[in-house]
Amino acid sequence: MANNRANLKTLADHLGLSVTTVSRALKDGPEVRPETIARVKEAAATFGYVPNIGGVHLRTGRTMKICSILYAPEVGDYGDPGFLAQVESLSKGLETSLYNLIVLAQTEGQGPLDPVRKTFEQRLADAVIFSRTTPQDTRAKYCLEQDFPFVSFGRTELLTPHAYIDHDDEGAVFDAVATLAREGHTRIALLNPTGTLTYLGLRVQGYRRALREAGLPFEPSLLRTAPLSVRGNREAITALLADDPSVTAFVCANQMSVVGALEGLLESGRDTVRDGLRVVGFGGMPFRMLSEQKVVYYYQPQRRVGTVLAHHILGLLNGEPPESQQSILTYTRIEDLRQFRTNEDLGE
Numbered sequence: 557m558a559n560n561r562a563n564l565k566t567l568a569d570h571l572g573l574s575v576t577t578v579s580r581a582l583k584d585g586p587e588v589r590p591e592t593i594a595r596v597k598e599a600a601a602t603f604g605y606v607p608n609i610g611g612v613h614l615r616t617g618r619t620m621k622i623c624s625i626l627y628a629p630e631v632g633d634y635g636d637p638g639f640l641a642q643v644e645s646l647s648k649g650l651e652t653s654l655y656n657l658i659v660l661a662q663t664e665g666q667g668p669l670d671p672v673r674k675t676f677e678q679r680l681a682d683a684v685i686f687s688r689t690t691p692q693d694t695r696a697k698y699c700l701e702q703d704f705p706f707v708s709f710g711r712t713e714l715l716t717p718h719a720y721i722d723h724d725d726e727g728a729v730f731d732a733v734a735t736l737a738r739e740g741h742t743r744i745a746l747l748n749p750t751g752t753l754t755y756l757g758l759r760v761q762g763y764r765r766a767l768r769e770a771g772l773p774f775e776p777s778l779l780r781t782a783p784l785s786v787r788g789n790r791e792a793i794t795a796l797l798a799d800d801p802s803v804t805a806f807v808c809a810n811q812m813s814v815v816g817a818l819e820g821l822l823e824s825g826r827d828t829v830r831d832g833l834r835v836v837g838f839g840g841m842p843f844r845m846l847s848e849q850k851v852v853y854y855y856q857p858q859r860r861v862g863t864v865l866a867h868h869i870l871g872l873l874n875g876e877p878p879e880s881q882q883s884i885l886t887y888t889r890i891e892d893l894r895q896f897r898t899n900e901d902l903g904e
Contacts, residue, residue, distance in 0.1 A: 566603060582596060622657055623660050624685040638840045648862075649866025668688070676704050683869050685707050685708075686706065695708075708721075719881035721864050725758045725762065726762035726765075728889075732852065733746075736807075738770075747789060748760065748782075777800065784812055786816040788816060789816025790823070793821060794824060804833050805834040810839050814839075829848060836851070837893075839856075840858035841858060853889075864885070
């Protein structure tokens with residue numbers, strides 16, 4: 557047996573069962589008795605049985621691959637630890653299935669739809685995962701029209717239900733601004749990334765709702781946009797404080813914007829601890845401040861995102877309706893990044 561690859565017939569002959577029964581048992585078929593399933597799986601492990609993916613493809617037309625789209629311009633030359641952590645947990649979540657993960661990059665010269673269309677037309681995968689969604693996302697529309705299974709990391713405003721996972725950015729920004737208002741801050745700025753992604757609008761909704769419930773006016777001058785970079789947010793904070801020195805709280809987007817905001821404050825002669833200023837950020841990777849500046853951090857581990865993505869994409873491929881494969885993940889509030897706990901401490 558060591559020199560021959562075990563197949564379904566090998567297991568069937570060894571167990572005295574039909575090939576059909578063995579095949580159904582390996583898929584946990586409800587028509588097969590539990591004790592038979594256990595016997596078949598034990599024999600499969602003993603003989604080192606591995607499904608013939610080529611045979612599966614010939615019988616079903618499935619590639620047994622799932623494609624995750626990487627937005628390359630945001631990664632640049634330094635890599636994206638958040639995306640890598642997400643890919644690791646996504647791959648791990650697929651290990652119990654026959655599916656393998658492939659990653660396809662959306663390069664700077666491509667539009668968002670290009671890699672998704674390529675995946676579908678060239679039959680590179682049976683389903684696709686993509687992020688950076690817009691309210692009327694062309695990729696989601698395309699997949700719905702082609703009946704191509706997908707899970708988006710981010711929501712849309714499309715009327716046709718589809719599978720997605722998203723962070724609760726509206727709820728987190730609401731919580732951040734409401735907390736700042738209770739602490740006595742009345743001049744609270746929201747720094748949003750540039751662009752038209754869905755989550756940016758959700759952040760503004762949470763911001764405006766918190767101001768309204770706190771009895772504070774919405775002032776358009778306190779809503780600023782900047783590229784998701786240290787430099788962009790440093791310049792945005794510097795310009796904001798030059799226009800309005802009375803601002804005492806700054807709700808940023810991610811780790812880079814937090815660093816940029818702190819640099820802008822320091823360049824403007826301000827200190828979060830000494831001057832009672834508040835900086836709030838959001839992110840999916842462990843991030844501990846090495847300076848004495850205080851930052852409140854809303855944390856959503858990217859490993860958790862990958863795990864849920866795997867669950868949803870496998871659910872779709874197993875015939876579950878898209879309405880049952882939708883998740884909005886809440887953030888964990890870290891009160892001070894100077895004492896950030898590791899993901900192990902957070903139970904991740």
